[in-house]
Amino acid sequence: MSIxxxxxxxxxxxxxFMPQAKAQDAASQSxxxxxxxxxxxxxxxxxxxxxxxxxxxxxRGEEAKRHVVSLGLTDQTSGQNWLFEATPDFTxxxxxxxxxxxxxxxxxxxxxxxxxxxYAGLLQLGREAMGAKGIPVYVMPRMKEFLEKNAPxxxxxxxxxxxxxxxxxxxxxxxxxxxxxxxxxxxxxxEFSETVGFRVETSEKSLxxxxxIDKWPLWKKDIRTEVARVEVALLDATFYQEGELPNRNMxxxxxxxxxxxxxxxxxLPVTEKWKIKFIHFNHTNPLILEGPERDxxxxxxxxxxxxxxxxxxxx
Numbered sequence: 199m200s201i202x203x204x205x206x207x208x209x210x211x212x213x214x215f216m217p218q219a220k221a222q223d224a225a226s227q228s229x230x231x232x233x234x235x236x237x238x239x240x241x242x243x244x245x246x247x248x249x250x251x252x253x254x255x256x257x258r259g260e261e262a263k264r265h266v267v268s269l270g271l272t273d274q275t276s277g278q279n280w281l282f283e284a285t286p287d288f289t290x291x292x293x294x295x296x297x298x299x300x301x302x303x304x305x306x307x308x309x310x311x312x313x314x315x316x317y318a319g320l321l322q323l324g325r326e327a328m329g330a331k332g333i334p335v336y337v338m339p340r341m342k343e344f345l346e347k348n349a350p351x352x353x354x355x356x357x358x359x360x361x362x363x364x365x366x367x368x369x370x371x372x373x374x375x376x377x378x379x380x381x382x383x384x385x386x387x388x389e390f391s392e393t394v395g396f397r398v399e400t401s402e403k404s405l406x407x408x409x410x411i412d413k414w415p416l417w418k419k420d421i422r423t424e425v426a427r428v429e430v431a432l433l434d435a436t437f438y439q440e441g442e443l444p445n446r447n448m449x450x451x452x453x454x455x456x457x458x459x460x461x462x463x464x465x466l467p468v469t470e471k472w473k474i475k476f477i478h479f480n481h482t483n484p485l486i487l488e489g490p491e492r493d494x495x496x497x498x499x500x501x502x503x504x505x506x507x508x509x510x511x512x513x
Contacts, residue, residue, distance in 0.1 A: 229274045230377055230400050230512035232430075233298045235281075235291040236265030237477050237503050238486060239436050240315025242287065245481040253481060264486055265505060266315040267409045267478045269432070270295035271398060273374050278305040280373070282396060282407060284335075288319025298508070306334035306363070308379060310409060312344050312390035320351060323359045335360045336371065338381065341391035365394070376401040376512070382419070384411040387451070397428065400512040406431040409478040412452045414462060422463065425473055430509055433459060435476035438483045438491065456485065460498060471499035 236242075243264035244253035255261040266285035272278070272295070279299050284307050285291065296302045310316050323330040337345065342362050345351040354360045365371065370378040378399050386393035395408035406428045414421050425431045436453035437443075443451075456476060463471050476495065479486035485495065485502055492502055 228508075228510040228513050230510075231272055231274075232398065232405060232509040232511065233270040233272065233295060234432075234477075234503050234505055234507045234509070235268040235270050235294055236283075236285060236287055237479055237505055238264040238266050238315075239478055239480040239483075240266060240285075240313055241481060242266050242315075243479075243481045243486055248481060250482075252484075252487065255487075261487060264479070264481075265291060269407060270298065271377075271379075272299040272301075273377055274299070276374055277301045277303055278373070279303055280305055280379075281307045283308075283310060283316045283409070284319035284322075285315050286318045288322045291319075292322075294506070298506075304330075304333060305373075306336060307360075308336045308381075308396060309341060310395065311386060311388070311393035312341055313387075313410065316410075317341075317345075317351075320345075320354060320360065324350070324354050325357060325359070328359075330359045332358055332361045334363050336363045336365050336379075336381075338365050338367075338383075338392045338394055340388070344390050367394075370399075382406075382408075382424075384408060385416045386410050386412055398511065402512045403429040403510075405429065405509065405511060406433075408433055410434055410436075411454065414454050414458070416452075421459075422466065422470075425463075425470060429473060431474050432477045432503055433474055434478050435459070435483065435485060436478050436480050438485060442480070442482050456483070456495065460495070460500065463500075464498075468499040472501060475501045475503040477503040 244256045265287040267283060268285050268291050269282040271280040279295050279301060322328055323333055342364055345362060346355055355362060365381045367381060367383045370380045372378045380397040381394040382397060383392055383394050393410055398405045406424055411434050434453055435456045438456045440455060476485060484491040495502060
């Protein structure tokens with residue numbers, strides 16, 4: 199066989215792999231993206247003290263741990279990373295964010311509210327652990343006051359481990375020239391602070407993140423209108439359906455049931471439904487694990503967030 203023939207057939211063998219390689223290169227070169235670092239409700243999966251079959255599946259080695267809801271936002275051009283939520287799983291999630299972005303830079307943390315799973319990880323920034331210096335923590339007014347006046351959080355402020363940055367409702371926070379974050383207040387059980395979701399906007403795409411909210415009709419905004427404004431919406435799916443907690447009064451923890459959200463969006467085209475990625479699953483919610491419920495939700499045109507997935511906002 200001549201050298202020319204050998205090279206020709208070698209090219210034919212390599213050619214099928216070229217489009218896939220180009221696709222992989224394009225994904226790795228995206229300049230702004232979200233990394234899903236956790237999908238579980240505040241208690242994680244498995245939850246402490248749970249002896250139900252779905253929890254025992256983890257302890258038998260049949261299911262991996264699911265971490266508490268958190269997102270990482272990366273801007274590759276500037277080498278910056280931001281966290282949404284400081285969860286009890288902060289240590290591993292911070293490392294996962296650094297690994298996914300290739301940069302060990304934490305430029306700030308955005309907090310939604312003062313419930314256990316959303317701010318407890320701030321303690322890892324203190325003198326007993328990282329001993330961080332001046333990490334910007336973006337908070338609403340009541341959340342700022344809560345952290346300043348209550349130990350041990352107040353020590354983080356006093357020692358300069360964190361620097362509290364006050365947010366205003368619907369007012370953009372410009373992180374880079376073409377990347378901004380907008381806090382959106384939502385109704386929730388606001389014992390210690392108000393509650394917000396976030397809209398993340400780039401020059402190409404935008405994403406809505408609402409991990410915690412009371413029932414949709416209690417919000418002054420129309421969730422269908424808010425989803426129409428973005429390309430991706432990560433929405434509260436704490437509980438799958440009524441009766442999920444047989445020994446608890448579920449009216450005291452009034453998250454939207456997955457079935458309620460599905461019914462609300464059912465008249466809309468699939469292009470709107472597929473924007474929705476359900477997230478923030480209680481350990482009792484079957485969507486937290488692979489199974490027929492996940493398959494059914496996807497067959498209806500919706501999506502389910504998975505840990506480690508990357509959502510590209512700007513190429």
